Every structure is written in C-alpha cells, then in structure tokens.
Amino acid sequence: MTERKPVLEIEHLSVAYDSPRGPVQAVNDVSLAIYEEEIVGLVGESGSGKSTMAYAIMRLLKGVAYVTGGSIKINGKDVYGLSKQELRAFRWAEMAMVFQSAMSALNPVMTVEQQIADTIRSHQKNASSAEIRKRAEELLDLVRIDRKHLKSYPHQLSGGMKQRVVIAIAICLKPSLVIMDEPTTALDVVVQRSILDQIQEIQREVKFAILFISHDFSLVSELASRVAIMYAGRVVELAGSRRLRVAGEHHPYTEGLLRAIPRLTADDVVIEGIPGNPPNLVELPSGCAFHPRCAHATERCAVEEPRLQKTGQAEIACHLFQGREVPQHV
Amino acid sequence: MSDDPLLRVDELVVRFPIKANGQKTFIRPVDRVSFFIREGEVLALVGESGSGKTTIGKAMMRILEPTSGSILFDQKEVGHVRGRKLIDYRTSVQMIFQDPFGSLNPVRTIEQHLQFPLQKHQQLRGQALDERITSLLEQVGLTPVAETRIKYPHELSGGQRQRVAIARALAVGPRFLVADEPISMLDVSIRAGILRLMNELKEQYRLAFLYITHDLASARYFGDRIMVMYGGKIMESADSRELLRRPLHPYTQLLLAATPGHEEKQALPETSNLPPNLAESRKGCPFASRCPHVTAQCEQEEPKLEEITDSHAVACHLVST
Ligand SMILES: Nc1ncnc2c1ncn2[C@@H]1O[C@H](COP(=O)(O)OP(=O)(O)OP(=O)(O)O)[C@@H](O)[C@H]1O
Ligand SMILES: Nc1ncnc2c1ncn2[C@@H]1O[C@H](COP(=O)(O)OP(=O)(O)OP(=O)(O)O)[C@@H](O)[C@H]1O
Numbered sequence: 242m243t244e245r246k247p248v249l250e251i252e253h254l255s256v257a258y259d260s261p262r263g264p265v266q267a268v269n270d271v272s273l274a275i276y277e278e279e280i281v282g283l284v285g286e287s288g289s290g291k292s293t294m295a296y297a298i299m300r301l302l303k304g305v306a307y308v309t310g311g312s313i314k315i316n317g318k319d320v321y322g323l324s325k326q327e328l329r330a331f332r333w334a335e336m337a338m339v340f341q342s343a344m345s346a347l348n349p350v351m352t353v354e355q356q357i358a359d360t361i362r363s364h365q366k367n368a369s370s371a372e373i374r375k376r377a378e379e380l381l382d383l384v385r386i387d388r389k390h391l392k393s394y395p396h397q398l399s400g401g402m403k404q405r406v407v408i409a410i411a412i413c414l415k416p417s418l419v420i421m422d423e424p425t426t427a428l429d430v431v432v433q434r435s436i437l438d439q440i441q442e443i444q445r446e447v448k449f450a451i452l453f454i455s456h457d458f459s460l461v462s463e464l465a466s467r468v469a470i471m472y473a474g475r476v477v478e479l480a481g482s483r484r485l486r487v488a489g490e491h492h493p494y495t496e497g498l499l500r501a502i503p504r505l506t507a508d509d510v511v512i513e514g515i516p517g518n519p520p521n522l523v524e525l526p527s528g529c530a531f532h533p534r535c536a537h538a539t540e541r542c543a544v545e546e547p548r549l550q551k552t553g554q555a556e557i558a559c560h561l562f563q564g565r566e567v568p569q570h571v
Numbered sequence: 572m573s574d575d576p577l578l579r580v581d582e583l584v585v586r587f588p589i590k591a592n593g594q595k596t597f598i599r600p601v602d603r604v605s606f607f608i609r610e611g612e613v614l615a616l617v618g619e620s621g622s623g624k625t626t627i628g629k630a631m632m633r634i635l636e637p638t639s640g641s642i643l644f645d646q647k648e649v650g651h652v653r654g655r656k657l658i659d660y661r662t663s664v665q666m667i668f669q670d671p672f673g674s675l676n677p678v679r680t681i682e683q684h685l686q687f688p689l690q691k692h693q694q695l696r697g698q699a700l701d702e703r704i705t706s707l708l709e710q711v712g713l714t715p716v717a718e719t720r721i722k723y724p725h726e727l728s729g730g731q732r733q734r735v736a737i738a739r740a741l742a743v744g745p746r747f748l749v750a751d752e753p754i755s756m757l758d759v760s761i762r763a764g765i766l767r768l769m770n771e772l773k774e775q776y777r778l779a780f781l782y783i784t785h786d787l788a789s790a791r792y793f794g795d796r797i798m799v800m801y802g803g804k805i806m807e808s809a810d811s812r813e814l815l816r817r818p819l820h821p822y823t824q825l826l827l828a829a830t831p832g833h834e835e836k837q838a839l840p841e842t843s844n845l846p847p848n849l850a851e852s853r854k855g856c857p858f859a860s861r862c863p864h865v866t867a868q869c870e871q872e873e874p875k876l877e878e879i880t881d882s883h884a885v886a887c888h889l890v891s892t
C-alpha cells in the first residue's frame with residue numbers, strides 16, 4: 242500500500258471563472274491523489290465544481306476560466322509545465338476524459354469508425370487501416386455495441402449507445418488516467434451495471450486509474466475504493482467507500498447525501514432532499530460554505546473555515562469533528 | 572371531465588432504414604405500441620438503452636412522423652398532420668430532451684430562453700413577464716436568480732443546464748409534457764425538488780406527462796403507471812405500486828434486480844449484456860435471447876400484451892395462460 246505510485250497528484254488547486262459579478266470560485270484549494278489502477282469517486286451537488294476540476298486536470302479550461310493556484314501532476318509530470326506540443330502528445334495518450342456532454346461530443350457528420358480512427362491517427366500517424374479497423378472492433382466489443390454500428394452516425398444511435406462510443410474513444414490509446422464525468426447517467430440500470438462491471442474489467446486488464454465523477458452516491462461507492470465529496474468547490478470529505486456506505490460520523494453534507502438515496506422498497510419510495518439552496522459561488526458564505534444549510538452549525542462555523550483533517554480513517558472538513566476521536570468503521 | 576384520455580396512442584410503429592453488410596434493411600425501435608395518458612396523469616416509460624423510448628417521445632412531439640399507427644390528442648388525430656394543424660398541436664406539447672447540451676442556444680442568455688415562450692404562448696409582458704421568469708428559475712432551483720438570468724448556457728454546469736431546459740418547457744404552458752430523462756444529471760438533493768415541482772404542476776394544471784427514465788425509484792415516485800419497454804415493444808405495464816410489488820415479466824425483474832437501493836439486489840444473470848435486436852425480420856419475443864426462462868415457443872412466437880388484471884398487463888408466454 243505504501244509503495245503505490247501516484248498517477249494523479251493535485252495540490253491546492255483553485256480555479257475561477259471571470260464574470261461581470263466577480264470571480265466564480267468553482268474549485269477552491271483542492272488536494273487529491275490517485276494511485277495506479279485506483280478508482281476514485283468524486284461526488285457533489287450540481288454546480289459544485291466537479292467538471293471544472295476535470296477540465297483543469299485535462300488542461301482544457303478555456304476563455305474566462307483560469308487556474309488561480311496549485312499544481313497538477315500526472316505520472317510525475319506537471320501538466321501545466323508541458324509545451325503545447327508535449328501537451329498534444331500527452332492528452333488522450335496519458336490522460337483521457339469522457340465528457341459529461343458525451344452525447345453531443347460526437348461529431349455528427351462522422352461515423353463511429355471514423356471518430357475512433359481520428360483519435361488513433363492523431364497519435365499514431367502511420368497506423369494502417371486494418372489495424373485501426375481491428376482496434377475499433379475490439380473497442381466496440383468491449384463496450385458491447387454491435388460491430389455493425391462502426392458505420393453508424395451519431396444520430397442513428399440511442400443516448401446510451403453514444404455514451405458507450407465515447408467511453409470506447411477515451412480508452413482507445415490506453416491512457417493511464419481516465420476521467421469519467423457522469424459516464425452512465427443516461428443509461429438504464431442494467432446497462433449501467435454491465436458497463437461498470439466492464440469498466441472494472443477493462444481497468445484490470447489495461448490498468449488505468451479512474452477519476453469517476455457522479456452524483457449517484459450508491460453507484461460511486463460500489464465502484465470506487467475512495468470517494469471525495471465536494472461542496473462549493475471544496476473537498477469536504479475524503480473516505481474509503483466502504484466506510485461511506487455506513488451512516489454516522491460523516492460531514493453533515495455527506496450525511497444529507499446518504500439520506501437522500503431513494504430506498505426502493507415495494508411499498509413506498511421516499512425521496513428526500515437537502516434543505517436550502519446551493520451556494521452562490523461569487524459570494525460564498527463566510528466560514529464553512531455549508532453552514533447556512535447545516536443542522537449542526539454553530540457560531541464558529543459561520544466565521545472560521547474548517548480544514549480537511551484526519552478523523553479516524555477519513556478526512557473531514559468540519560468543526561464538529563475537530564479534536565474528536567472517531568470510531569472506525571471497517 | 573370526460574373519461575377520454577388526453578392522449579391515446581394506437582399500434583404506433585416507427586421504423587428506420589439502416590445499412591447492414593451493404594444491404595438496406597429496416598429496424599423497428601417502436602413496434603406496434605399502444606398506450607394512453609389521462610389529464611393530470613404521469614405515465615413512466617422505462618426500459619433498456621436503445622429500446623425506443625426517445626423515439627416514442629419524438630413521435631409524440633411529432634419531431635418525426637410515425638410509420639404507421641395513430642396518435643389521438645384531445646380526440647383529434649395528430650399522428651400524420653402537417654402544416655397549420657401540426658403547429659397548433661405543437662403548442663400544446665413540449666419535450667425536455669435527454670441531452671440538455673444540444674437543446675439550448677449558445678448565444679442566448681438564460682433569461683432569453685424563457686422570455687420567448689412566455690411572450691409567445693402566455694402573452695406575458697413587462698413586469699408580469701419578469702416575475703414569471705423569476706419564479707420559474709426559483710422553482711427549478713437556479714438561484715440566485717439575478718445571477719442566473721444573465722448567464723449563457725456555457726456558463727452553467729450540466730445539471731444547471733438540465734434545469735434551464737425544464738424551466739423552458741414549463742414556460743410554454745403545455746398540456747402534455749414529454750420528459751426524457753429530465754433529472755439524470757442532477758444529484759439526489761436537487762432531484763427531489765424537481766420531482767416535487769413536476770408533481771405540483773401535474774396536480775395544479777392537470778398536466779399529462781410521459782416520463783422517460785431508467786430510474787425505477789423515480790418512476791415509482793412520480794409515475795402513476797409504469798410501462799416497461801424492451802426492443803421496441805411493451806413488455807409490461809401496470810400501476811406503479813403494483814409493478815414494483817409484483818413484477819411479472821422477466822425483464823422487469825431483471826431491471827429491479829439491477830436497481831441500486833433494491834433489497835434483493837443480486838448478481839445479474841450472465842446473459843445481461845446483449846443489446847436488443849430491433850431488426851424488422853426478428854421473430855418471437857424480443858427478450859428471448861436474454862431471458863433466463865426462455866422456451867422454444869418464445870423464440871418463435873411473439874407474446875401479446877395481455878391483461879392480467881384491470882391495471883396490469885404483461886407480454887410473456889410464461890405468464891399469460
Ligand atoms: N464559463 C463560466 N462562467 C461563469 N461560471 C461558470 C462557467 N462555467 C461554469 N461556471 C460555474 O461554475 C460552477 C461549477 O461548474 P461545474 O460545471 O464544474 O459543476 P459540476 O459540479 O460539474 O456540476 P454538474 O453536476 O451540474 O455537472 C457552477 O456553479 C457554474 O455555474
Ligand atoms: N434517425 C435514426 N436512424 C436510424 N436509427 C435510429 C435513429 N434514431 C434512433 N435509431 C435507433 O433506434 C433505436 C432506439 O433508439 P432510442 O433513442 O429511441 O432509444 P432509447 O430507448 O431512448 O435509448 P437510451 O436509453 O439509450 O436513450 C436505437 O437502436 C437507435 O440506434
């Protein structure tokens with residue numbers, strides 16, 4: 242456990258968007274490492290900064306977005322220290338991403354095969370057509386799409402099929418880190434389960450690490466070994482996923498998420514929310530950003546920002562836990 | 572109120588030409604599908620990816636014309652109308668698309684996305700218009716509203732865009748709403764709010780919904796009835812409570828087993844990975860190749876959707892007697 246090599250090392254990363262109302266602090270002092278062949282989940286409310294963080298890792302932030310602090314390393318290389326040309330070779334080959342907008346990320350006028358070929362050729366200029374065809378077929382098999390769809394255009398595929406094509410494209414150059422931004426949200430549960438099993442299988446075979454972004458708590462905790470919980474641009478809890486399945490001794494926001502998982506019992510479905518509204522990222526609440534929605538908030542929470550601290554086997558950013566021993570769930 | 576449903580779909584067929592091995596053939600993602608939706612009722616449509624759910628939704632919206640079959644809306648046939656009649660029909664129906672990225676205009680602010688339908692369909696102007704925009708944005712949780720109004724779609728997160736699409740569909744004031752995976756990108760806490768909002772609309776304005784989802788928990792919560800689809804055909808349909816309590820079709824049982832939060836979640840049967848066959852030439856039950864209980868009859872003969880009780884129908888040779 243001690244000798245695992247980190248694939249991704251994020252240190253004190255902050256990202257902001259310029260806006261007429263002032264900077265939008267989308268990612269705020271986040272540190273996170275992912276080790277070889279590890280799957281780490283990233284969970285958080287809509288708008289909490291998950292996609293922004295992914296774009297920052299891929300160095301794909303554009304326009305008014307900029308990294309205001311911190312560093313990102315992949316396989317020991319500083320992503321922001323690469324030249325344009327190095328970056329081009331690096332992206333997709335060492336780090337790849339399945340976009341949240343996957344369905345519209347496909348080029349509408351290219352067939353599935355052409356899009357796969359395009360990605361391969363961009364890095365391996367002299368790949369032969371036969372090689373590409375073979376690889377494309379393997380990839381479609383891997384994501385369980387009939388090979389006849391190599392000749393299909395995106396509009397001829399269902400939402401779920403498009404999503405799987407995008408996953409196939411992301412892994413086609415065998416990168417060591419794949420960021421998956423809500424890769425299965427549009428899929429039915431059966432396909433979702435089989436894709437997840439598949440991802441784990443492929444991952445064991447091809448050996449890449451995954452940052453798996455999702456709002457689906459139960460899904461992430463099944464797939465990932467560790468999960469980071471994000472709120473208003475900050476990681477408020479980082480814990481082993483086994484521990485996360487058990488309620489109690491979590492950040493109050495995490496507890497809210499756990500409670501909000503719908504229980505599908507034969508008689509009734511209760512869908513519970515977390516009271517209050519998501520925070521305004523231009524004017525973050527003082528102290529702990531979650532305090533206006535927190536049932537346990539004290540005066541201290543309104544003035545002092547809690548830091549991520551080791552609490553038992555997890556790391557939690559909450560004053561409730563400070564200086565307190567936490568029983569360890571196994 | 573009359574007993575006639577707001578929407579009645581009969582023997583709907585949609586087929587697409589495809590090329591397989593250089594030959595032109597047809598697939599039928601919607602194959603003789605019939606259902607109805609009353610005013611103020613939610614019909615949830617669940618099913619395998621690629622089984623034809625979005626295609627049904629698009630046919631309801633008349634974004635595409637069905638190959639055959641009829642769609643009666645308010646007792647008027649709209650399945651094959653064109654021109655003026657089609658435009659009239661479209662003012663009463665709205666669709667929240669599965670992909671919120673494609674459906675927003677990148678050069679318009681969020682406010683503008685809502686202004687247009689409110690002016691055109693609700694004739695709102697000035698302060699009334701302003702207030703309505705504010706309340707819509709509040710309802711879908713896009714607060715602070717003053718910030719959101721002047722943003723462009725690219726300045727929003729995935730879930731925020733999905734909520735703009737919902738607000739815009741509601742702004743038109745439709746009588747019938749096709750909601751295609753409207754909350755798939757939202758986290759549980761916001762999800763609950765949107766479901767509650769849709770529930771209110773249904774009750775307040777007697778809106779009818781076709782709620783397309785893969786999430787059985789929300790189908791159960793929001794849907795009055797659930798219709799389960801596989802390979803272009805309805806496999807089972809029942810009151811939502813009944814369906815979850817007594818799933819009769821092997822595919823429904825598989826879906827339930829795969830749903831997180833379901834107590835009896837077990838390992839899925841080995842066969843669970845093959846995509847449905849939509850070929851027009853297909854024989855027998857579409858689920859046969861994956862069904863753990865398959866018999867010789869299933870491979871030859873297509874089971875008919877048969878009523879087990881007043882509110883529960885299933886298409887399976889093993890169940891119908
Ligand atoms: N170009 C932009 N200008 C201003 N604000 C932006 C811009 N892009 C994103 N934001 C804001 O930054 C915040 C974080 O967005 P991000 O897309 O990272 O969220 P997310 O966690 O991925 O949410 P979701 O689960 O809904 O996809 C959001 O509140 C969003 O409104
Ligand atoms: N314009 C088209 N031309 C050819 N085939 C099409 C077209 N549109 C859809 N299809 C095919 O019809 C089938 C059903 O697609 P549809 O989008 O209705 O599925 P869905 O049930 O909504 O799936 P998902 O849950 O993945 O969104 C798919 O096999 C798809 O490839």
Ligand SMILES: [Mg+2]
Pocket residue numbers: 291292293341422728729730
């Ligand atoms: Mg996102």
Ligand SMILES: [Mg+2]
Pocket residue numbers: 399400401624625626669751
């Ligand atoms: Mg669909």
